[in-house]
Amino acid sequence: MAEQAKAMKVSDEVAISIEKMNKWFGTFHVLRDIDLTVYRGERIVIAGPSGSGKSTLIRCINALEEHQKGRIEVDGTVLSSDVKNIDKIRSEVGMCFQHFNLFPHLTILENCTLAPIWVRKTPKKEAEEVAMHFLEKVKIPDQAKKYPGQLSGGQQQRVAIARSLCMRPRIMLFDEPTSALDPEMIKEVLDTMVELAEDGMTMICVTHEMGFARQVAHRVIFMDEGQIVEQNEPEEFFNNPQSPRTKLFLSQILGH
Amino acid sequence: MSDTHAQSVPFVRDTMLPQATPPLTAQGPVKWVRESLFSSIPYTILTLAALYLIYVLLSGFLPWLLGGVWTTSNIRECREVLDGAPGGCFSVLSERWNQLLFGIAYPRDGYWRPTLAFILLFVAVSPVLFSFVPRKLLFLTALYPFIAFWLIWGGSLMVPLAALLSVVAGYLVYSKLVKNNFAVGFFAGIATALVVWILSGFITPSLSGVLALEAVDSRNMGGFMLNMILGVICVSLSLPLGILLALGRQSSLPIIKLICVVFIEFIRGVPLITLLFVANVVLAYFLPPGTNFDLILRVIIMITMFAAAYIAEVIRGGLAALPRGQYEGAESLGLDYAQSMRLIILPQALKISIPGIVNVAVGLFKDTTLVSIISMFDLVGMIRGPILASTDWNGVYWELWGFAALLFFVVCYGISQYSQWLERQLQTDHH
Numbered sequence: 001m002a003e004q005a006k007a008m009k010v011s012d013e014v015a016i017s018i019e020k021m022n023k024w025f026g027t028f029h030v031l032r033d034i035d036l037t038v039y040r041g042e043r044i045v046i047a048g049p050s051g052s053g054k055s056t057l058i059r060c061i062n063a064l065e066e067h068q069k070g071r072i073e074v075d076g077t078v079l080s081s082d083v084k085n086i087d088k089i090r091s092e093v094g095m096c097f098q099h100f101n102l103f104p105h106l107t108i109l110e111n112c113t114l115a116p117i118w119v120r121k122t123p124k125k126e127a128e129e130v131a132m133h134f135l136e137k138v139k140i141p142d143q144a145k146k147y148p149g150q151l152s153g154g155q156q157q158r159v160a161i162a163r164s165l166c167m168r169p170r171i172m173l174f175d176e177p178t179s180a181l182d183p184e185m186i187k188e189v190l191d192t193m194v195e196l197a198e199d200g201m202t203m204i205c206v207t208h209e210m211g212f213a214r215q216v217a218h219r220v221i222f223m224d225e226g227q228i229v230e231q232n233e234p235e236e237f238f239n240n241p242q243s244p245r246t247k248l249f250l251s252q253i254l255g256h
Numbered sequence: 257m258s259d260t261h262a263q264s265v266p267f268v269r270d271t272m273l274p275q276a277t278p279p280l281t282a283q284g285p286v287k288w289v290r291e292s293l294f295s296s297i298p299y300t301i302l303t304l305a306a307l308y309l310i311y312v313l314l315s316g317f318l319p320w321l322l323g324g325v326w327t328t329s330n331i332r333e334c335r336e337v338l339d340g341a342p343g344g345c346f347s348v349l350s351e352r353w354n355q356l357l358f359g360i361a362y363p364r365d366g367y368w369r370p371t372l373a374f375i376l377l378f379v380a381v382s383p384v385l386f387s388f389v390p391r392k393l394l395f396l397t398a399l400y401p402f403i404a405f406w407l408i409w410g411g412s413l414m415v416p417l418a419a420l421l422s423v424v425a426g427y428l429v430y431s432k433l434v435k436n437n438f439a440v441g442f443f444a445g446i447a448t449a450l451v452v453w454i455l456s457g458f459i460t461p462s463l464s465g466v467l468a469l470e471a472v473d474s475r476n477m478g479g480f481m482l483n484m485i486l487g488v489i490c491v492s493l494s495l496p497l498g499i500l501l502a503l504g505r506q507s508s509l510p511i512i513k514l515i516c517v518v519f520i521e522f523i524r525g526v527p528l529i530t531l532l533f534v535a536n537v538v539l540a541y542f543l544p545p546g547t548n549f550d551l552i553l554r555v556i557i558m559i560t561m562f563a564a565a566y567i568a569e570v571i572r573g574g575l576a577a578l579p580r581g582q583y584e585g586a587e588s589l590g591l592d593y594a595q596s597m598r599l600i601i602l603p604q605a606l607k608i609s610i611p612g613i614v615n616v617a618v619g620l621f622k623d624t625t626l627v628s629i630i631s632m633f634d635l636v637g638m639i640r641g642p643i644l645a646s647t648d649w650n651g652v653y654w655e656l657w658g659f660a661a662l663l664f665f666v667v668c669y670g671i672s673q674y675s676q677w678l679e680r681q682l683q684t685d686h687h
Contacts, residue, residue, distance in 0.1 A: 119597050
């Protein structure tokens, strides 16, 4: 079924376009001349050593980080410092974090309905129905009345995915969603993400799960020192890497 | 035993053991007494010594408390009645009861008014303090300040009614305009409220007889009532002000940040008593001659600013304790600044800050007794001044100060117990 998903044609419609984007932390040049176009329905995995700027790149897409030079256009809206503009893009782009970032003082259901009610002005009842729908989709509807602190890490990350989906985003960003999880919980989260991929969601994942990349991604991007070093289809990327930096990286993470 | 290992002896359990009760020596009061009082010889000695100490203290205190005199009209009569026997002259409390609670100058036939306001206070705060009280009753909380003002200060009901009307009008304008622009809504709301208030000033004098209670001047407020008035008003004003200051100090707008930092650091760096002297004496020099700026109001402003600066720092600690991810989680969902603060950040930061806020609130309540130094007759001022200075009761220290301590202790302990209950209510991680 993953093969099927991969065979699906990626459209010509542009979802995200990044041109000559640069970012500095103080004087440290963390992203250098990034050019990237993501098409609607495309699934991209970004890999690379730590400190290579991959998290920073996707955090620039929903303006959690500010870029200093270049142009980012998300879903037809150009990112500027205008607050309304930023809020609009954020409500269209879902994001999952390494540490889930669920709201511990709210129940699972309230976590999921909060943004639809306050940002989209959805009536409470309708928002709860939508939330239950997505909680069923990530297979934890029976936890709806609990608090995040009572759930396992894998369950929390699935709630975080459901919470993002409740806003009906057109694009999903994943920032190392499985890095903080125990090994036996990684699979349940990856399964949820694979399912999401099969529904045709536009996804950008920063992850070290190379199996997931092989199975789901249309394109794998390898970053180092704030630049895109190599990008290719997963088969080619893993079997026939071109850049010596990529070869070294792959030999290190696939070594055992 | 030692030569049979688990690996060498295959074992399958066929019946499961039921739960059993622990032996009598390991449960209940017997266990407690054994473990905490007599677990070893030094412990036993300490226990016995402590029991003896308690006996000595109580044998002195109880006869004084139980043998006390409650009905004499001055200290000489009291000493005659006691005739050398141990006992306190508690008759100072019963004879001066109304002065202790309401001060000297509050009209005698009006004591029911502050008493009623005090009882209504519990009704008014319950929807705020307890989540099981229906939210709809919050309108009582909103009405309470106006009712309480009318009850305590008296005068025509029209004045607080006009104030209520101005606030409602201001709020309506604010809520209409705030959707487009917060600043426009905010200032338009305040302007509307002021206009309505000034306009109503032309009407209220002609209606001054309507539903009028005997008016009482601020300088006639006194006794424990004054401490309660100051405590309740200042706590309820300084908390929202403190939240705003804490958020302002974190603001990315440099001017707002600067104003908040300067305010907090200045107010925190000055003793409260200095601020009170400023309120009492110095402010009068800056005000245009002839203006009569109510002394209680001046004191309320000073104590509120003082407490707000402390609360702001406590809340800033709570804000700093939240992981960065909570801000990012809220932002990534598209919540705007006000929404993410109100729904995500502040509920958690305030929960963390509860012990610190309660600390400030309890301290503030006790600090209201400092007004006795600027010659206001609060509970301490009453005891120090009119009561101890009178020839009738000169020398009755223990009874009076013990009573004052007891009153403050009851209130402060109540606040502390409430806050601990609230913390348990808000705990969401393990239950």
